[in-house]
Amino acid sequence: MAEHKNIVHEPPFHLAKRASIVWWKAWLIRIAAVALGLVVCGLVAYLFSDRLRNGKKTLEDFYYCFIKGSFGTERKLWKFLKNMAVLQCISLAITPAFRMRFWNTGAEGQTLMGVWGAIAVAFYLGGKIPNWLLLTLMFVAALICGAVWSVIPAIFKAKWDTNETLFTLMMNYVATYVVSYFLVVWVPSGSSSLGKLKFGKLPSFGHDYLLIILIVLALTVLLYIYLRYSKQGYEISVVGESVRTAQYSGMNVKKVVIRTMIVSGLLCGLAGYLIGAGLDQSITTESVGGQGFTAIMVSWLAKFNPLVMLLTSGLVSLLNQGAAQISQDFNVSGAFPDVIVGIILFFIIGSEFFINYQIILTRKGHAGREAVK
Amino acid sequence: MNIWLNFLIDSLAFGATFMYGSTGEIITEKGGHLNLGIPGVMCMGGAGGCLVLNMIGKSNLPGALIVILGILGAVTMAMLMGLIYSFLTVTLRANQNVTGLALTTFGAGLMKVIMSKLDATVYLVGPKQFYRWPFAGRTDSLQYLGVLFFLAVIIAVVSSWVLYKTKVGLHLRAVGENPGTADAVGINVTRYKYAASCIGSGIAGLGGFYYIIDYMASPEAYLSLEVFGWLSIALVIFALWRPHMTIIGSTVFGFLFSCSSHIANIDGITVTMAAKPLLKMLPYVFTIAVLIFTSIRNKRENQPPASLGLSYFREER
Numbered sequence: 001m002a003e004h005k006n007i008v009h010e011p012p013f014h015l016a017k018r019a020s021i022v023w024w025k026a027w028l029i030r031i032a033a034v035a036l037g038l039v040v041c042g043l044v045a046y047l048f049s050d051r052l053r054n055g056k057k058t059l060e061d062f063y064y065c066f067i068k069g070s071f072g073t074e075r076k077l078w079k080f081l082k083n084m085a086v087l088q089c090i091s092l093a094i095t096p097a098f099r100m101r102f103w104n105t106g107a108e109g110q111t112l113m114g115v116w117g118a119i120a121v122a123f124y125l126g127g128k129i130p131n132w133l134l135l136t137l138m139f140v141a142a143l144i145c146g147a148v149w150s151v152i153p154a155i156f157k158a159k160w161d162t163n164e165t166l167f168t169l170m171m172n173y174v175a176t177y178v179v180s181y182f183l184v185v186w187v188p189s190g191s192s193s194l195g196k197l198k199f200g201k202l203p204s205f206g207h208d209y210l211l212i213i214l215i216v217l218a219l220t221v222l223l224y225i226y227l228r229y230s231k232q233g234y235e236i237s238v239v240g241e242s243v244r245t246a247q248y249s250g251m252n253v254k255k256v257v258i259r260t261m262i263v264s265g266l267l268c269g270l271a272g273y274l275i276g277a278g279l280d281q282s283i284t285t286e287s288v289g290g291q292g293f294t295a296i297m298v299s300w301l302a303k304f305n306p307l308v309m310l311l312t313s314g315l316v317s318l319l320n321q322g323a324a325q326i327s328q329d330f331n332v333s334g335a336f337p338d339v340i341v342g343i344i345l346f347f348i349i350g351s352e353f354f355i356n357y358q359i360i361l362t363r364k365g366h367a368g369r370e371a372v373k
Numbered sequence: 374m375n376i377w378l379n380f381l382i383d384s385l386a387f388g389a390t391f392m393y394g395s396t397g398e399i400i401t402e403k404g405g406h407l408n409l410g411i412p413g414v415m416c417m418g419g420a421g422g423c424l425v426l427n428m429i430g431k432s433n434l435p436g437a438l439i440v441i442l443g444i445l446g447a448v449t450m451a452m453l454m455g456l457i458y459s460f461l462t463v464t465l466r467a468n469q470n471v472t473g474l475a476l477t478t479f480g481a482g483l484m485k486v487i488m489s490k491l492d493a494t495v496y497l498v499g500p501k502q503f504y505r506w507p508f509a510g511r512t513d514s515l516q517y518l519g520v521l522f523f524l525a526v527i528i529a530v531v532s533s534w535v536l537y538k539t540k541v542g543l544h545l546r547a548v549g550e551n552p553g554t555a556d557a558v559g560i561n562v563t564r565y566k567y568a569a570s571c572i573g574s575g576i577a578g579l580g581g582f583y584y585i586i587d588y589m590a591s592p593e594a595y596l597s598l599e600v601f602g603w604l605s606i607a608l609v610i611f612a613l614w615r616p617h618m619t620i621i622g623s624t625v626f627g628f629l630f631s632c633s634s635h636i637a638n639i640d641g642i643t644v645t646m647a648a649k650p651l652l653k654m655l656p657y658v659f660t661i662a663v664l665i666f667t668s669i670r671n672k673r674e675n676q677p678p679a680s681l682g683l684s685y686f687r688e689e690r
Contacts, residue, residue, distance in 0.1 A: 016688065048486055103470055159624040163677075165409075165470070166607050166660070173600070173657040182648040198614075293474055300471045319391035335485035342479025346461065349472055 007168040013361045023072060026355045033351030034315075037344040038063065049330040057330055069325030070318050082209040082279070084317040085216040089274060090288075090295040091309050092216075092223050093267030093301075097150075098296070099227065099304045100240045103156065106168025108292025109175035111267050112271015112285075116179055117145030119197070119283045122276075123186060126199030134200050138277050147262050148268020149175060154261030158254035172292070176285045181284070194282050202278045212278045219270070224306040236260055268292075297345055319344055341370045375451070386517035387631055388623030389525040390584040394605025395527045395623065396529045397577030401455075402609060403536060404569030405549040406462060406504045409473025410495040410575050412602025413480020414454045418578020419585040419595060420484040421450020425587070426496035436503040440520060443586070449487035451578020452571045464562055466684040481599045484581075493592035500655055504587045519585045520685045521583040529577055547568055549678035552685040560684065564687055580605065607660040612665060613675045624674035 042059055051057045070080040081334035090107050097104040118138040125134055149171055187194055204211055236258050239246045242247040246253050275287055298316055302308035324335035396414055401408045408414070425446030427437055458476055461467040502509060507521040536542040547555040555561050583603060585594045604626060609630045611625075614620035633652035637644045644652070667675055 014688075015684070015686075048490065103472075156665055156668070160668040160671070162664050163610065165407075166610060167664055170607060170657045170661050170664075172662075173603075174654055177650040177654040177657075180653075184650060185649045227504060232439055261568060291479070296474055297471055297478075300468065330446070333486040333489040335482040335489075338478050338482025339486060342482060345471075345475035346457065346479070349467045349475060350461055350465050352467060357466075 008360050010317065013359050016360055018356060018358050023354055029351050029354050030366075033347040034344060037347035040160040040347070041340050041343050044343065045326065045330065045332070045336075047183065047334075048332045049082065051330050054233045061198055062326065065326045065329060066318060066322030067276065069322040070254055074323070078207060078209050080317055080321055081213050083321065085213045086271065086275060086279075086311050087291055087295060087298060087317055088309060088313040089219065089271040089311075090291050090314055091298040092219055093146075093264055093271055094292075094295055095264075095299050095306060095309070096227065096236055096267075097264040098299055099237045100257065100260050102257060102261065103165040104150065104153075104168050104261070104264060105165050105172045105293070105296065106150065106153065106198070107264075107268055107295050108288050108290065109168070109172035110146045111269035111272045111275070111288045111292055112172075112175045112179060112268035113149045114142040115276040115283050115287045116175075116182065116272070117215050117269065117271050118139035118200070118276035119194075119281075120182070122197050122200030122281070123194075126197055131199065135202065135277060140148075142273035142276065143266045143269035146267070146272055147265035150261045150265030150268065154258045157261075158257045166365070178288075179283060179285050183285075183291055190260060197281045198354055200277055202274075207277075212274050219267075220306045220310060223267075227304075227306065232259070247368075249288045295340070301345075301348060304363060315344075316341060323372075381624075382626035383517065383631060383635070384624050386514065386588055386627070386667045387516060388620075388625075388627035389522045389587060390580045390601050391605045391608050391626050392525040392529055392619050392622075393583060393621035394577045394578030395603055395608040395612060395619045396525075396532050397573040397575070397580070398606055398609050398611065399614055399616050399619070400532060400536070400545075400576065401570050402575035402614065402681055403542075403549045403678055404458075405552060405575075405683065406567045406570055406687070407682045408455075408458055408471050408476075408570065409470055409606065410454065410458050410476025410480065410571070411473075411485075411574075411606055412460075412599045413477035413576045413607070414451050414577050415480075415581035415602045416484035416595070416598050417454045417581070417582075418447040418451035418575075419581030419598060420625055421448030421485040421578065422582035423491055423585060423595075424450070424495045428499075430495040438666070440503045442583070444524075445580050447582035448575040451581075452575040454578070455571040455574025456567075458574065462684065463566045463570070466686060467618045469684070475613035477599070477602070478582060482673055483596070484595060486594045493518075497586065497590055498591065501590055502584070517588060519587055521579070521587050524579070525555045525583065526620060528579075529616045529619050532576075536616065539645050546678070549680060555689075556666065556685075556687060562687075577602075577605065593634050604656065604660070607664075610661045611660070613667070614677065617623055620633075625659070626656050629659055 009081075032043060042062055045062055046052050046059075049057070052059070052062065069076065071077050093111070094104050094107045118141060121138045121141045122134065125137065129137075150168070151170060153162070153164050153167040156167065157164045165333055200209060227236065235246070235251055237254050238249070238251065239253055243253055246256070272288075276283065280287060293315060298309060298312045301312040318343050320337045323340040326332070326340075327334055327336040387509045394411055397414070398408060398411050422443045426439070426443045434442075455477060457500055458472060462469050463470045469515060505516055508515045510516070534588055536546065544555065544560050545565050547558075548560060548562050550570075552562045555565075580601070581598055584598055600627055608619060608626060611622040630653075633644065633649050634643055634650070
């Protein structure tokens with residue numbers, strides 16, 4: 001019996017939080033994660049593509065599609081930049097709220113309302129007033145609509161601590177049906193599809209998409225400065241870090257919450273304006289197409305840093321467009337990009353663990369002695 | 374049958390989709406995990422079940438076995454999704470909201486890829502008759518109350534009993550309220566969190582299966598499934614984290630959701646084209662109203678588990 005006394009069960013390893021990590025190591029882990037994710041994507045594609053299995057296409061073609069889909073032709077490159085700009089804009093829009101730990105899942109609806117605001121003005125006033133005035137009014141309407149849609153949940157959050165995740169989520173669907181209501185009213189024929197409007201198109205120079213891309217780039221820098229160097233940006237960080245600390249240091253937390261959500265909503269409205277006036281000149285219930293949700297992940301992957309977000313929104317757009325090319329070339333369903341983005345996200349999300357924590361292997365008998373000391 | 378009674382029964386049947394989804398989500402949340410991936414899980418549950426039925430739908434197996442295998446397929450696939458979620462959030466301590474959203478993107482996408490490869494005449498037409506026991510062949514909405522509907526009610530009631538009347542349930546609730554304390558009294562926190570997320574996902578997956586195979590029983594049903602996952606998450610709040618309450622909640626949701634199509638059948642009411650979108654808005658507006666109402670009342674026993682959404686790391690104090 002006496003021998004049993006000395007046997008201590010030691011796990012083969014234990015975990016410890018890293019105090020810090022060299023930047024290149026962190027990026028190495030992330031790149032390795034994406035690479036692993038791409039391997040899994042290949043396996044999944046193998047399961048679903050007949051062309052891959054019967055040898056008409058090779059895995060090489062599969063990975064080349066990611067490059068081809070986004071950079072294959074000049075038109076594709078511009079499309080890639082445009083998609084990235086829109087995604088980046090929505091990601092920027094939700095960032096202030098997320099830095100405050102306000103889980104705004106309503107970017108989809110807020111942006112859609114922005115599109116609706118712009119298009120509604122163009123529909124009713126198009127051709128009746130000068131173009132510059134029309135564009136200005138569309139801009140104002142888009143921003144107001146976006147802000148209204150985000151400030152409603154914010155007020156309830158500030159006043160009664162109503163769950164913002166679900167509130168903003170439900171507002172998305174309300175927005176969808178507001179749009180489908182107006183489509184029925186605007187297009188009485190019953191087809192419910194509004195054609196391209198004649199008026200209210202943003203002027204373009206160089207290339208159709210160039211202006212939008214430049215606006216988003218400027219916005220990225222501005223938001224970075226706002227969050228990093230302004231007093232309001234500092235207040236957002238403090239509230240996000242700890243509501244108690246903010247209260248003790250005399251900040252009006254309710255005011256910060258509502259103000260930040262207005263900023264978030266205004267930016268969503270701007271994204272809606274870019275979609276409505278800059279690209280589509282029309283609206284459907286799918287005008288935003290789920291990008292409001294993708295933006296949450298883009299923003300989080302960038303650790304809510306607007307500059308890093310250029311990288312993550314680029315990555316997600318690249319994956320999306322590449323996978324769209326794949327579903328065309330390899331004869332799989334049009335939903336395939338979602339699968340690819342999902343898999344890569346799993347790997348990046350998982351890789352954060354290896355950046356934040358250290359796995360320490362236990363040497364025999366070592367940990368026990370340490371504990372005694 | 375009376376038109377209102379018909380409407381009510383139809384709401385009950387439609388509600389079973391939410392009943393599965395929100396019962397699953399409640400069990401997950403009781404373990405301290407907010408799974409926003411439930412829409413994706415429900416989608417994959419549906420896909421898993423259909424995948425199995427696609428293989429055996431035309432075989433000579435007895436009807437009961439086909440039903441059971443289909444259910445097992447749905448549960449297994451959904452539990453695999455739950456496993457991905459719990460590996461990322463429990464073992465790797467990832468952010469729950471982001472993981473959930475990624476799971477929804479992935480699940481909804483993969484379901485569409487899988488379903489586009491299946492043959493609806495095999496997975497729908499043959500097996501359908503077996504699910505509609507005991508009211509098969511009726512022309513009113515009673516026909517929708519089949520095996521899977523009763524299973525939903527049973528699961529909801531049993532889950533309530535397990536959560537609030539047994540030791541296992543007490544332990545799980547302790548884990549969700551304060552994992553540190555639960556750990557200190559010797560409850561295996563990791564095991565409970567894994568089990569809650571996986572079992573919860575398995576149950577939610579049945580909701581997707583029920584919707585595609587039984588309630589809608591149409592080849593396009595899978596395209597509209599994702600929304601009901603989100604509504605199931607919202608229903609958790611309405612049910613105040615009590616699974617048996619989802620029976621009432623889901624009926625109300627089902628009622629509001631099918632309002633726009635049923636109201637037109639009632640004499641003296643005409644629904645214009647423009648009114649339809651407004652009627653369809655009802656369930657969401659109603660959810661918002663419930664959210665606001667419960668937060669204003671702010672009773673202690675109606676609150677979410679205290680550690681909901683937070684990762685647990687033992688070495689961190």
